[in-house]
Amino acid sequence: MNEFSLIENYFNWDNLDLNALGVGDDCALISIEDNYQLATSVDTLIEGVHFPSQTSPADIAYKALSVNLSDLAAMGATPKYFTLALTLPEVDEHWLEEFSGSLKSLASKYKIDLLGGDTTKGKLSITINVTGIVPRHKALLRSSAKVGDVIFISNTIGDAALAWQQIQQNTQPSQNLLKQFNTPEPQVALGQSLIGIANACIDISDGLEQDLGHLLKHSHVGAKINLADIPLSKEVTDYLEKTKDWCLPLAGGDDYQLCFTVVPDKVSEVKALAKELGVQLNSIGVITKDTGLKYLKGLDQECSAYQHF
Amino acid sequence: MNEFSLIENYFNWDNLDLNALGVGDDCALISIEDNYQLATSVDTLIEGVHFPSQTSPADIAYKALSVNLSDLAAMGATPKYFTLALTLPEVDEHWLEEFSGSLKSLASKYKIDLLGGDTTKGKLSITINVTGIVPRHKALLRSSAKVGDVIFISNTIGDAALAWQQIQQNTQPSQNLLKQFNTPEPQVALGQSLIGIANACIDISDGLEQDLGHLLKHSHVGAKINLADIPLSKEVTDYLEKTKDWCLPLAGGDDYQLCFTVVPDKVSEVKALAKELGVQLNSIGVITKDTGLKYLKGLDQECSAYQHF
Numbered sequence: 159m160n161e162f163s164l165i166e167n168y169f170n171w172d173n174l175d176l177n178a179l180g181v182g183d184d185c186a187l188i189s190i191e192d193n194y195q196l197a198t199s200v201d202t203l204i205e206g207v208h209f210p211s212q213t214s215p216a217d218i219a220y221k222a223l224s225v226n227l228s229d230l231a232a233m234g235a236t237p238k239y240f241t242l243a244l245t246l247p248e249v250d251e252h253w254l255e256e257f258s259g260s261l262k263s264l265a266s267k268y269k270i271d272l273l274g275g276d277t278t279k280g281k282l283s284i285t286i287n288v289t290g291i292v293p294r295h296k297a298l299l300r301s302s303a304k305v306g307d308v309i310f311i312s313n314t315i316g317d318a319a320l321a322w323q324q325i326q327q328n329t330q331p332s333q334n335l336l337k338q339f340n341t342p343e344p345q346v347a348l349g350q351s352l353i354g355i356a357n358a359c360i361d362i363s364d365g366l367e368q369d370l371g372h373l374l375k376h377s378h379v380g381a382k383i384n385l386a387d388i389p390l391s392k393e394v395t396d397y398l399e400k401t402k403d404w405c406l407p408l409a410g411g412d413d414y415q416l417c418f419t420v421v422p423d424k425v426s427e428v429k430a431l432a433k434e435l436g437v438q439l440n441s442i443g444v445i446t447k448d449t450g451l452k453y454l455k456g457l458d459q460e461c462s463a464y465q466h467f
Numbered sequence: 468m469n470e471f472s473l474i475e476n477y478f479n480w481d482n483l484d485l486n487a488l489g490v491g492d493d494c495a496l497i498s499i500e501d502n503y504q505l506a507t508s509v510d511t512l513i514e515g516v517h518f519p520s521q522t523s524p525a526d527i528a529y530k531a532l533s534v535n536l537s538d539l540a541a542m543g544a545t546p547k548y549f550t551l552a553l554t555l556p557e558v559d560e561h562w563l564e565e566f567s568g569s570l571k572s573l574a575s576k577y578k579i580d581l582l583g584g585d586t587t588k589g590k591l592s593i594t595i596n597v598t599g600i601v602p603r604h605k606a607l608l609r610s611s612a613k614v615g616d617v618i619f620i621s622n623t624i625g626d627a628a629l630a631w632q633q634i635q636q637n638t639q640p641s642q643n644l645l646k647q648f649n650t651p652e653p654q655v656a657l658g659q660s661l662i663g664i665a666n667a668c669i670d671i672s673d674g675l676e677q678d679l680g681h682l683l684k685h686s687h688v689g690a691k692i693n694l695a696d697i698p699l700s701k702e703v704t705d706y707l708e709k710t711k712d713w714c715l716p717l718a719g720g721d722d723y724q725l726c727f728t729v730v731p732d733k734v735s736e737v738k739a740l741a742k743e744l745g746v747q748l749n750s751i752g753v754i755t756k757d758t759g760l761k762y763l764k765g766l767d768q769e770c771s772a773y774q775h776f
Contacts, residue, residue, distance in 0.1 A: 241509040287596040
């Protein structure tokens, strides 16, 4: 069972009050006052599953917070606070110093406060729960893509998956790949700026194919994607030339980029935003009435998407 | 290093904004609107550390949420929502059904919504982050006990610690002990009712001695406790008669009761509250100007408090 059916089967309860949007989007939304809603999300990273054992404490902390901030980014939320549940095999002060230093530095950069925590003894794992705020009824949802929308993604995809593959094969990844793998940058400013521009938005941490699939399903639409338009780093382009393995960028996961849709009239606003923020924003296809995800020029393989189990 | 110095050393940062009370109390408080603040807290339970491997999924869920609700109770907060980070060795549908059913039932009882989650593969552990609301500037803090205050605790202590000891010795605990150990009841209604009555309050999940110690330290006061006044179940009373091991109830931990202080004038209000809520509330001592914790009639042993590491 993958994570989504697990949540749907066991934890997709009707919410009791709060006028809340619960399980089923990147973040949960809670009405709090006239003009804002809270957005909250939680992610766990486990040693050996989400990062290799040799990862530095600084990089572990960076990634643990960053992947959570990426969920806030996908809603267009402004980060406000987070809690940390840290399970450690032992108290290693050097490790903790490096971990907390990196966490604090990233938290300062994104102006998010650490407001609580729990530490327990066990195999290394990090659970962070982030909360942000977003103007009421303005959050970027995955359920509101419209037929005819142009689909964009930020920056490049597949870099972290290629780094992970190389590490498992005892090859040293390039600095660029390692950066995307260990210290991915959450697209917080982009998400905030997309409010009022994008119709729908999702982060593609489980891979473009799977996460865009969620967006399409929740929006009751389909998409045509032009593989040639998908932005790739030089390393991933070289890898594809050698292997033709499109599944790595499409389904490898660990891409903390945003995939969003806009009406064609707003494409020029997206281009202006890319320039303003210094972020690559490339159109990769269009939303269609026919459901399902189709690749132009075909894809001669079926990819197995990232599964949490 | 115990949890408190660990947090103090590594995670006790100055908060950036939000007019927030961060690390250092049972819950973090965040100003959200004119009349309320959010209260949020996170706790992790790990198999073999916080519950025995043979514990039923229903009891694991109950305890995981209950111990978090106890932190809200200690602040006088009304539960609102929580997130769940669940790490599982495998997807066992029967296990999940029982776990989620119990979680849902307890959540309904306390009117708290599950608003988000993450599931990962690994050794069984459960991290819950609860959030509640509390009237602004009315939260029950551990830092505001006053000299002369009467100290109360709710119900009995030591039951869970005795159950755990018996389980480790392969003795079957009584139904009452097992109930306190597996499905402790958070004192949510009591906490809410103590707003305006108690000067200071804390939950004693790490044991009365350690947690009352925190309250005293944060309030810059001391306390005299009369051991004879500490409320104990028949099982723990019998155990003490045999063993004289006062450390079990005082420092065994896992008691989800509230310890709070009131000015002597309000003792009658506490008695009325006990009757109204059907909760035992016993005075066990007084707050003193001399710092430190003293036991009347002496305690002929030093207890080692519950340590997270």
